[in-house]
Amino acid sequence: MNIIEIKGITKIYDIKTMPFQALNGIDLSFQQEEFVAIVGPSGSGKTTLLNIIGGLDSPTDGTVIVDGVNITGLSNWKKTDFRMHNIGFVFQSYNLIPVLTTKENIEFILQLQGRDKEDIEKRALELIEAVGLMNKTNSRPNKLSGGEQQRVAVARALASKPKFILADEPTANLDSKSAENLLDIMEKLNREENITFIFSTHDARVMKKARRIITIEDGKVIEDVLREKVL
Ligand code: ADP
Ligand code: ADP
Numbered sequence: 001m002n003i004i005e006i007k008g009i010t011k012i013y014d015i016k017t018m019p020f021q022a023l024n025g026i027d028l029s030f031q032q033e034e035f036v037a038i039v040g041p042s043g044s045g046k047t048t049l050l051n052i053i054g055g056l057d058s059p060t061d062g063t064v065i066v067d068g069v070n071i072t073g074l075s076n077w078k079k080t081d082f083r084m085h086n087i088g089f090v091f092q093s094y095n096l097i098p099v100l101t102t103k104e105n106i107e108f109i110l111q112l113q114g115r116d117k118e119d120i121e122k123r124a125l126e127l128i129e130a131v132g133l134m135n136k137t138n139s140r141p142n143k144l145s146g147g148e149q150q151r152v153a154v155a156r157a158l159a160s161k162p163k164f165i166l167a168d169e170p171t172a173n174l175d176s177k178s179a180e181n182l183l184d185i186m187e188k189l190n191r192e193e194n195i196t197f198i199f200s201t202h203d204a205r206v207m208k209k210a211r212r213i214i215t216i217e218d219g220k221v222i223e224d225v226l227r228e229k230v231l
Helices: 046-053 076-086 102-112 117-130 146-159 176-193
Strands: 002-013 020-031 035-039 061-066 087-090 164-167 197-201 212-217 220-226
Touching: 002 046, 020 046, 020 220, 035 046, 035 176, 046 061, 046 197, 076 087, 087 146, 102 117, 102 146, 117 146, 117 176, 146 164, 146 176, 176 197
Parallel strands: 035 197, 035 212, 087 164, 164 197
Antiparallel strands: 002 020, 002 061, 212 220
16 A cells, blocks of 8 residues: 555645746655665755645645555644654754753653653663764763764654654755765665655765655656666
């Protein structure tokens, strides 16, 4: 079964003088365990598409079905609840809580799920290990490099056991070595833990690590290829 199915998605931003069509009839489906890059020039609609898939924004037209649930039809609070339990997000700006350590940033999300204290600590440490940050467990974000902060953000996104992770330009603020390192960790989580990742990127090196590459231009899908077949 497809974990995500989007059909006929259009998005028109209402600007007083001139409405702007950011997405123009997008149909896509994604299966569990995919590792997908969404690429295209700046302004092509990548962020808008990821926000709509994740229920952070609503399409003007079309449907988004996640794990059999039509999220376009949900009320705002139901959508928020669905998102919290099913979808992990990673943003280009990391968005960690500055006064909390690596471990506390992750525990914070686990606490929202009402788990007991020992279970929370055990799970937080497992997640920190999965992103290779055991030596930064008690560091606050300002003591971490950009790449390390983004690895904490990936661990945090995994904390709620989402069905998939959406990452909008996760490497945009990273040097190429950190970007490659982050992608290697994401790829390992995909291969070993079957975590589904859908990420947008401008970076050709990051793009090459994906197994499926979807190219968007002017709000339309112009190419959708599996890497095995192109190489
Ligand atoms: P990308 O992520 O590929 O850079 P975006 O989805 O951010 O593309 O933007 C697609 C287009 O929609 C751009 O032209 C952008 O200026 C426009 N856009 C994005 N968000 C808004 C908004 N909230 N209001 C008006 N226009 C927007
Ligand atoms: P990206 O890094 O993906 O290209 P953008 O710089 O296009 O992102 O957009 C960053 C944020 O600003 C997004 O949340 C988008 O919705 C908003 N945005 C982009 N373009 C516009 C616009 N023309 N008017 C209002 N908001 C916009």
